[in-house]
Amino acid sequence: MRARSTLPWAMAMLLLGCGGEGSTPTVTDAGSTVTDAPAVDVATVDAPAVDVPTKDVAEDVAADVMVVADASGVGPYPEGPYGNAVGNVLQGLEWEGFDNPTGEGVSNTRPYGPLSMQDVRARGRRYAIVHVSEFL
Amino acid sequence: MLDAGGEIVEILATNSFQPPTRRNLESWITAFNIPVTAVIDPPGVGTRSFDAYGVRESTFVVDLRTMVIVRKINGSVAGIGPSGVAQAIPVILDLLRAGG
Numbered sequence: 063m064r065a066r067s068t069l070p071w072a073m074a075m076l077l078l079g080c081g082g083e084g085s086t087p088t089v090t091d092a093g094s095t096v097t098d099a100p101a102v103d104v105a106t107v108d109a110p111a112v113d114v115p116t117k118d119v120a121e122d123v124a125a126d127v128m129v130v131a132d133a134s135g136v137g138p139y140p141e142g143p144y145g146n147a148v149g150n151v152l153q154g155l156e157w158e159g160f161d162n163p164t165g166e167g168v169s170n171t172r173p174y175g176p177l178s179m180q181d182v183r184a185r186g187r188r189y190a191i192v193h194v195s196e197f198l
Numbered sequence: 199m200l201d202a203g204g205e206i207v208e209i210l211a212t213n214s215f216q217p218p219t220r221r222n223l224e225s226w227i228t229a230f231n232i233p234v235t236a237v238i239d240p241p242g243v244g245t246r247s248f249d250a251y252g253v254r255e256s257t258f259v260v261d262l263r264t265m266v267i268v269r270k271i272n273g274s275v276a277g278i279g280p281s282g283v284a285q286a287i288p289v290i291l292d293l294l295r296a297g298g
Contacts, residue, residue: 136262146256147267148270149266149267154265158238162236165200168232177235188263189203189260189268191260191287191290192207192257193207193256195210196254
């Protein structure tokens with residue numbers, strides 16, 4: 063039996079050279095600082111009325127939540143009809159194999175398990191190359 | 199390309215026109231030191247990927263939001279010239295740079 067593919071070594075090197083976990087964005091602390099404030103006798107201070115814009119804040123938070131939801135959820139898989147020509151919607155399939163989205167190492171050193179096209183979409187990346195190969 | 203926001207899915211669709219096994223997949227990955235996601239159809243579904251996506255060296259550039267095929271490259275089944283993936287990488291990089 064002979065494996066036959068035209069996948070070049072250059073592709074592997076190219077991919078290995080640009081993959082990495084370091085690209086994953088992380089949320090960092092806002093970095094606020096606390097300083098010692100002078101003691102204040104709150105009972106003797108006439109506090110001015112403060113307009114707390116609760117409604118506006120709530121709307122801002124809601125807007126932020128919507129942005130987060132859009133970035134992390136791609137929605138259900140697009141409906142058909144499906145096809146394999148330019149302009150067609152590619153059918154969503156389920157497979158099993160070695161998931162290696164960051165291009166780290168030879169893929170069969172990674173865990174073996176199920177993977178679907180919807181799983182790939184859920185990563186939030188913009189475009190994919192889907193390549194059909196054969197073992198001859 | 200992966201850092202730029204792209205993804206590659208290698209599908210081992212057939213083994214001599216039969217459904218491939220996990221052992222086939224492992225051998226294939228080892229033979230070419232494949233460093234990207236590589237999959238086969240699960241048991242019991244026949245050659246579903248082959249039936250849906252087409253013959254070996256069919257290479258698709260897909261918009262993951264809509265799953266619309268924006269480019270299809272039919273690589274050489276004889277293994278002559280650059281592979282479909284090698285031809286598709288510049289395409290997807292251009293798309294990613296354009297932010298489209």
